[in-house]
Amino acid sequence: MSVADPISSNSVESKPPVVVWTQIDASNAKVALNGVVNVYSLGGIWTQIQASQNAWLQQNTNQTLTFDASRVSFFDGAGVAFLIAIEEAQQKAGGKFELVGLDPRYQPLLKEFDPINNLFPVPAVKPKRSFVVSTGMAAQNLINDTKGLVSFTGQLSADLYWSLRNPGQVRWGDFVNTAVEAGIAALPIVGLVSFLIGVILSFQAAIGMAQFGAVSFVGPLAALGIVREMGPLITAILLAGRSSAAFAAEIGTMTVNSEVDALVSGGLSPMRFLVVPRVLAGILVAPILTLFADIVSVVASMLTMLIYGIPFINFYNGMLAAVDVEDILSGLIKATLFGVVVSAMGCLRGMQTGTGAAAVGISATRAVVSSIVMIVVVDGIFAFISYKTGF
Amino acid sequence: MTDLTNSTYAVDVQNLTVGYGSNVLMQNLNFTVNNGEIFVILGGSGCGKSSLLKNLFGLYQPLGGDVLIEGQNITTALGADRQKIMTSFGVMYQQGALFGSMNLLDNVTLFMEEYTELSQAQMDLLARCKLDLVGLLPYESYMPSEISGGMQKRAAIARAMALDPKILFLDEPSAGLDPITSADLDSTILDLSKNLGITFVIVSHELASIYAIADKVIMLDKGAKGIIAEGDPKVLRDTSKDPRVHQFFNRIMSKDAA
Numbered sequence: 001m002s003v004a005d006p007i008s009s010n011s012v013e014s015k016p017p018v019v020v021w022t023q024i025d026a027s028n029a030k031v032a033l034n035g036v037v038n039v040y041s042l043g044g045i046w047t048q049i050q051a052s053q054n055a056w057l058q059q060n061t062n063q064t065l066t067f068d069a070s071r072v073s074f075f076d077g078a079g080v081a082f083l084i085a086i087e088e089a090q091q092k093a094g095g096k097f098e099l100v101g102l103d104p105r106y107q108p109l110l111k112e113f114d115p116i117n118n119l120f121p122v123p124a125v126k127p128k129r130s131f132v133v134s135t136g137m138a139a140q141n142l143i144n145d146t147k148g149l150v151s152f153t154g155q156l157s158a159d160l161y162w163s164l165r166n167p168g169q170v171r172w173g174d175f176v177n178t179a180v181e182a183g184i185a186a187l188p189i190v191g192l193v194s195f196l197i198g199v200i201l202s203f204q205a206a207i208g209m210a211q212f213g214a215v216s217f218v219g220p221l222a223a224l225g226i227v228r229e230m231g232p233l234i235t236a237i238l239l240a241g242r243s244s245a246a247f248a249a250e251i252g253t254m255t256v257n258s259e260v261d262a263l264v265s266g267g268l269s270p271m272r273f274l275v276v277p278r279v280l281a282g283i284l285v286a287p288i289l290t291l292f293a294d295i296v297s298v299v300a301s302m303l304t305m306l307i308y309g310i311p312f313i314n315f316y317n318g319m320l321a322a323v324d325v326e327d328i329l330s331g332l333i334k335a336t337l338f339g340v341v342v343s344a345m346g347c348l349r350g351m352q353t354g355t356g357a358a359a360v361g362i363s364a365t366r367a368v369v370s371s372i373v374m375i376v377v378v379d380g381i382f383a384f385i386s387y388k389t390g391f
Numbered sequence: 392m393t394d395l396t397n398s399t400y401a402v403d404v405q406n407l408t409v410g411y412g413s414n415v416l417m418q419n420l421n422f423t424v425n426n427g428e429i430f431v432i433l434g435g436s437g438c439g440k441s442s443l444l445k446n447l448f449g450l451y452q453p454l455g456g457d458v459l460i461e462g463q464n465i466t467t468a469l470g471a472d473r474q475k476i477m478t479s480f481g482v483m484y485q486q487g488a489l490f491g492s493m494n495l496l497d498n499v500t501l502f503m504e505e506y507t508e509l510s511q512a513q514m515d516l517l518a519r520c521k522l523d524l525v526g527l528l529p530y531e532s533y534m535p536s537e538i539s540g541g542m543q544k545r546a547a548i549a550r551a552m553a554l555d556p557k558i559l560f561l562d563e564p565s566a567g568l569d570p571i572t573s574a575d576l577d578s579t580i581l582d583l584s585k586n587l588g589i590t591f592v593i594v595s596h597e598l599a600s601i602y603a604i605a606d607k608v609i610m611l612d613k614g615a616k617g618i619i620a621e622g623d624p625k626v627l628r629d630t631s632k633d634p635r636v637h638q639f640f641n642r643i644m645s646k647d648a649a
Contacts, residue, residue: 039517039555043508076555077524077587081517108586118528119519355536356491 019045021052027063029056031086034071039078046082053089063095070101080109084116091117152348156279159271163280174277182243182343183285187292189242194234194293198226198300206308215308219315220322222301227323227331231294233379236338239286240371244346247278248367251350252360260351275347279340286339287332294331330391334382338375345371400459401426401558401590402447407456409439409446415454416442418616422609426557429584429591429604431624434611435639440594441485441562443611447592448482448560449473461557478506480558481551485566487543489535495522495546496531502553521549525579541572545579552583558590559583565597577603598642602628610636 018034031049035041057063067086069075083099090097102110113119129137163170205218251274254260263270302315349367353359385391402424409417416439424430432440446453449465457466463476489498499518503509509517522528525545527538535543544564551559564580565573577600583589584604595601601608601624608627610620612635620627620636628640 039503039507039509039553042513046513047510077520077552078517078555081513081520084520085513085516112582112586113520113523119516119523121531124532356534358492 019049021049023056026060028066029053029063030066030068032068032071036074037072037079037082038074038076042078042082046085050085050089053086057089057093057095061094063090063093064098065090065095066098066100068101069099069103072102075103075106075109077109079106080113083110084113084119088116088120148352149348152344152351155271156275156344159269159276160279162272163276169272170280171273171277174274175281178243178278178281179284181246182239182281183289186238186242186285186289190235190238190289190293191296193238194231194297195300197230197234198222198297199304201225201230201297202301202304206305210308215305216310216314216318218308219301219305219310220318223298223319224322224327226297226301227294227328229331229379231290231297232331232335232338233375234297235286235290235293235335236342236375237372239282239289239339239342240345240368240375243282244342244349244367244371245364247343247346248350248353248363249360251347252353252363255351255353256355256357256360270351275344275351278347279343282339282343283336284339286342287335290332290335294328326391330386334379337378337382341374341378342371345374399462400424401428401461402430402592403459403462404447405457405459407443407446407458408454409443410454411442415616416613417611420456420617422618422621424590424592424607426590427584427588428606429580429593431601431605431608432592432594432611433596433601433608433639435596435613438611438613440596440611444560444562444592444594448480449477478502478554479556480560481548481553481556483544483547483551483559483561483564485562487535487540487547489543489546489550491535494532494534495527495538495549498535498546499550499553502550506554518549518553521552522546524552524583525549526575541568541576544568545576548576548579552589555587556589558592561591561593561595563594563596565595565600570599573597573600574603576600580604598640610639 020032020034022030022032024030031053053065065086067083069083072079087097087099099110202218202222205222206215209215209218209221251260254274260270260274263273298319302312305315306312346367349363349370352366353363400423404420404422407417407420408415409420420443432443434440442451445451447458448460449458449468453466457464459465460476461479463472463479465473465476468476489495490501493501496515496518499521500511500514503514503517507514519528519531522531525548527542527546527549530538530542530546535546538546548559548561548564551561561580564576568576580591580593581604584591591604593604605624607622608620608624609618610627611617612619619633620631624640627636631637631640
């Protein structure tokens, strides 16, 4: 019969079990089990015996199954479960079950599970949600989420104002650590990505512009795009991926471990203690990283245009004509708002963490997604304002 | 149950040195756990009980010496041999360490899915039997976060028993439980030991529980970096001349003993 995997012989050195199904007549059958019965060796046997039993049970009523365990050399919890499964099938079909020859030392094992019916719960039918109900619930979730966002924004504004009034009470140690982690540690990746974007942007533009003999306009165009849009956007998206997720995971783990509860019960505000230093760090590092990204990108663009025969000085003069301080400032102000949004979304999702390890992962994911959505929203609003005001 | 195994001892510890890097917690430990025995490791907080336990079941590599599980050396075994030893015992961690994303039933069936050829329905029935043994049958579809700490510990024992191991290692099963839950857990352990012949190696410092279940104890001491007492806990309580052992078993405060 079935031989289970090599682990089956684990500490119990003996032959694989042998099971024999004998149908005596229409209403009497016998199962004889022989050898070691454990969770490994039952592998194929269990299914086989159940199949024989079910086929037999369908032939008649009031059938008696005799289970002969007199030649079982080893028996454990898995064996008991096997017996119970066979017995339950008999009961359900209205038949009888007789167990003979099981070593008395195993008898107490069987008594542990009396009555066996409890082990076969009626599977709960999950009520199917109608389309209307699930739509309503989705809407409700959206409303709750928006409410959470609005009240968080209000609370955060109040606490940021508080931090201006009471700068001595802000946890500047946390602020510095976060700023280093989110800012200085992010320099290499921000530099790499913005360099590549600068190169790619200029190349793509140059290919098109070359057809009109307007390659010399690529420099000013790229520089303007970089300082107004690409620099802030690249930085914000990298911040969302690095720091927003980190904030959500960190605060989320603290929520799971009841550390946030400990702050509240100790009379401390998690907003002031955890969120304010992180948001302030976001406000500090986002414009600085953006400025860095702007410079690296423009230099990359300059180097690229050199290939097209545009000397540095021409690029520089063209750029001065197209880009003024207002453009740079506009980009940096936008970057600051991105910094607030990205760090605040990370903290909010962290605070909303449920229970368990999976919840932290969900929070980190939600933080990145929400941050990027909010970046797009803020960018859109900003574009509208600058279109209307000309700033 | 002599036919269960052909090795003399369930666990055989030889010249074991436990520690982390240069920080040696225990030196040259020698002790044996008999088959079917309830063996308790006790000692004050921070003396290295849990670290010793993790060395016994191979989670940490000892600084020196050997641990034999049913005659197999777990400190040197590699690959398939090691996996074979690892499946011969079950472990309950101090905090339960249930998988938070699975309900109790799935927590128990997880290891069966990996190691056996049973069908889902068969594994579910087996898992229900295990949960029934620890009194958690009605909670099979609960998530670990929805049940109390004591229930999590019992569920962790059910999970440790998934593959019907011969040895169960329990790390502080009764710490943080109320006396009634703790007593229930003790009787579960006694039942499992008596009916299934499971060998228990338990880290504990709950005196009431130790008197109720332990066949044999070893007492560890931080200063001595080793075993300072070994034997039946009640005998040790009544006869030990060692002041540290006397103090532990009779719950005398340090300043009174001094």
